[in-house]
Amino acid sequence: MSKTRVVVYGLGPIGAKMVNFLHERGTFEIAGGVDIASDKVGKDLGEIGGLGKKTGVVVESNGRALLERIKPDAVVLTTTSILERIKPQVEEILESGAAVVSTCEELTFPWKTNPGIARDIDALAKRKNVAVLATGVNPGFLMDLLPLVATGVCKKVEDITVYRIQDATSRRIPFQKKVGVGIDVKEFNDRVEKKTLRHVGLTESMHMIASRMGWDLERTQDIIEPVIADENFSLQGRTIEKGYVLGVQQTGKGFAAGRQVLTLVFKAAAGINESYDRIVVNGLPPIDMTIKNGVNGDIATCAMVMNAIPAVLRAKPGLRTMADIEPVACFS
Numbered sequence: 001m002s003k004t005r006v007v008v009y010g011l012g013p014i015g016a017k018m019v020n021f022l023h024e025r026g027t028f029e030i031a032g033g034v035d036i037a038s039d040k041v042g043k044d045l046g047e048i049g050g051l052g053k054k055t056g057v058v059v060e061s062n063g064r065a066l067l068e069r070i071k072p073d074a075v076v077l078t079t080t081s082i083l084e085r086i087k088p089q090v091e092e093i094l095e096s097g098a099a100v101v102s103t104c105e106e107l108t109f110p111w112k113t114n115p116g117i118a119r120d121i122d123a124l125a126k127r128k129n130v131a132v133l134a135t136g137v138n139p140g141f142l143m144d145l146l147p148l149v150a151t152g153v154c155k156k157v158e159d160i161t162v163y164r165i166q167d168a169t170s171r172r173i174p175f176q177k178k179v180g181v182g183i184d185v186k187e188f189n190d191r192v193e194k195k196t197l198r199h200v201g202l203t204e205s206m207h208m209i210a211s212r213m214g215w216d217l218e219r220t221q222d223i224i225e226p227v228i229a230d231e232n233f234s235l236q237g238r239t240i241e242k243g244y245v246l247g248v249q250q251t252g253k254g255f256a257a258g259r260q261v262l263t264l265v266f267k268a269a270a271g272i273n274e275s276y277d278r279i280v281v282n283g284l285p286p287i288d289m290t291i292k293n294g295v296n297g298d299i300a301t302c303a304m305v306m307n308a309i310p311a312v313l314r315a316k317p318g319l320r321t322m323a324d325i326e327p328v329a330c331f332s
Contacts, residue, residue: 003029004309007072007098009063009089010079011035011048013174014103014301018076019049021302025332028309030055031070034063063089067096074309077102081200083114087121090132094124099312100132101305105201107134108144109208109321112217122319131315135308135322137300138164139201143264144208145322147279150287151213157283160209161263166294167272168247169235179247179268180226181240188226188245198224199266202252206262212323215256223251227269235270246270307331 006028008018015035022028033045040048046055060066067075075093080086083106090107093100110118125132134140143162151157168176180188180197191197203220210217227247233240240246247269254262275294281287308328315325322328 003027004074004313005029005031005070005072006309007032007034007067007070007075008045009034009075009077009093011037011040011059012078014298015076015078016048016050017298017302018078018305019045020051021306022076023049023051023055025306027331028306030057031072032057032066033059034061034066035059036061064092064096067093067098071096072098074099074101074313076305076309077104078305079104081105083107083110083117087117090121091124094121094128094130094132097128097130099130099309100125101308101312102132102134103136103301103305104134105136105139106204107132108136108139108201109204109211109323110319111211112207113203118319125319126317129317131312131317131320131325133308133312133315133320133322133325135304135328137295137297137304138266139205139208140304140322141300142277142295143202143266144205147281148209148212148323150279150281150289151283154281154283154285154287157213157281159259159261159263159282160213161265161280161282163265163276163278163280164267164294165265165272165274165276165278166268166297167275168268168270169272175268176270180245181235181247181270182238183245185226185228185243185245188248192224197248198222199248199250199268202250202264202266205264206252206254208321208323209262210254210256211321213261215254215261217254217256217262218258219255221251221253223253225249225251227267229271233271240270247272303330304328
């Protein structure tokens, strides 16, 4: 059986890990890598992905030229979370005739949040007879797809609440910075206002759930609050003083027919005693399921993207979501 030819477009931490995952799986041929960073261009993908050997494939900066030359089956796109920024890259890939699997959170369900861009991408993908999907651990699984699957055993559902609670104490420094660990409240609020401190995707997850539940969301809320240290906190050789930020709590709320039907709680902070993912369905029968210790975000994101590639290649052309493609599973 021939291998699926894949290009990895964007070689930051997730893109680099994708190189490793795809190489290990063995059913993929990594045919190219794209990144504009000067410290990556010209390097062998084996070095980028930590494979311990060279692959003979080097990173290139001109994505359009590479795609036209290689003509891959699919492109893994891991460049940005922002839909407006990624749209030209998606279009560039589609013009080459390749399917797209992306980690862009705002692309996971843009039909309500940015319908114009959604329609443009959908139309181009259909013209090129390929599918586009954005996925990951969250959004893409834990706070949208998994809750939907859980309701499959219910006669009726009143409302759904999902929790993703993560202890940032042992996470890498970039993650701690991302959620605001150690900054003061003013800086936290400034970054929230500039939209540089937030978990991207809660609103998209709510709309994905609602689309399959038959709920017409009248409005949504995305509330971002700091988790404040109530005493001095020691973290990896430094002290977070009382009154400073330990992390973020973000709550998404969705309202339909005059009542709250969705609550998504994302909390990532230093000092949380226990990480977990939890889904509570208020229905008949009621469902209350918890994943102890939570799901590792980086591993799960890369695995979901990799495992989704065959499903995307078999999917109907157009802009797809995790709620309308075939079930994704680990395969060998």
